[in-house]
Amino acid sequence: MAEGRLIACGVVWAEAAGLLPTPDAVQGALERLGVHFSPFDMEAALAAGACWRRHRDQSGRRERVATDFLIGAHAQRHADRLLTRERGFYRTYFSGLRILDPSATQ
Numbered sequence: 001m002a003e004g005r006l007i008a009c010g011v012v013w014a015e016a017a018g019l020l021p022t023p024d025a026v027q028g029a030l031e032r033l034g035v036h037f038s039p040f041d042m043e044a045a046l047a048a049g050a051c052w053r054r055h056r057d058q059s060g061r062r063e064r065v066a067t068d069f070l071i072g073a074h075a076q077r078h079a080d081r082l083l084t085r086e087r088g089f090y091r092t093y094f095s096g097l098r099i100l101d102p103s104a105t106q
Helices: 010-017 023-031 042-059 065-076 087-093
Strands: 007-008 035-037
Touching: 007 010, 007 065, 010 023, 010 035, 010 065, 023 042, 065 087
Parallel strands: 007 035
Antiparallel strands: none
């Protein structure tokens, strides 16, 4: 677990890469924010798949994609909290994960 250290999995880095013009710009921006790359491991990937299957079995819809579950499972395994505005979704499927909502009033 990366207590006190900001980490992001490959999905988050890929999303940032879609917003910035070059790989160097992505790496520079995330490094300036103090965010470190943290790869997936097999346990997080398998946990994400199990949660995604549960979601499809319960809802009957595919309103979520596997990447949503990869982010949650990675955070639950490697971090002590997740920064997201999607509190309900992550609390439902990753109940042990502390959620920080940047839009919530403090």
